[in-house]
Amino acid sequence: xxxxxxxxxxxxxxxxxxxxxxxxxxxxxxxxxxxxxxxxxxxxxxxxxxxxxxxxxxxxxxxxxxxxxxxxxx
Numbered sequence: 001x002x003x004x005x006x007x008x009x010x011x012x013x014x015x016x017x018x019x020x021x022x023x024x025x026x027x028x029x030x031x032x033x034x035x036x037x038x039x040x041x042x043x044x045x046x047x048x049x050x051x052x053x054x055x056x057x058x059x060x061x062x063x064x065x066x067x068x069x070x071x072x073x074x
Contacts, residue, residue, distance in 0.1 A: 003021070006066055007021060007066060009046075010042070014035050022062070022063065024060065025062060026059075026060045049072055
């Protein structure tokens with residue numbers, strides 16, 4: 001999966017149409033525990049992949065999330 005495909009998939013899952021790689025997550029109220037759980041569930045369900053919830057929480061930008069996910073892709 002490419003970065004762009006993953007970004008589109010995450011934006012759709014989170015219902016966050018203006019989500020970009022540069023989007024700051026650490027100061028956006030939409031990046032809450034429910035959004036993080038949504039991503040974890042999507043990755044597990046659609047890709048049989050799991051990433052660390054702590055690493056996901058520590059992501060400052062969506063680019064960090066993409067890096068984390070793609071690094072764990074098999």
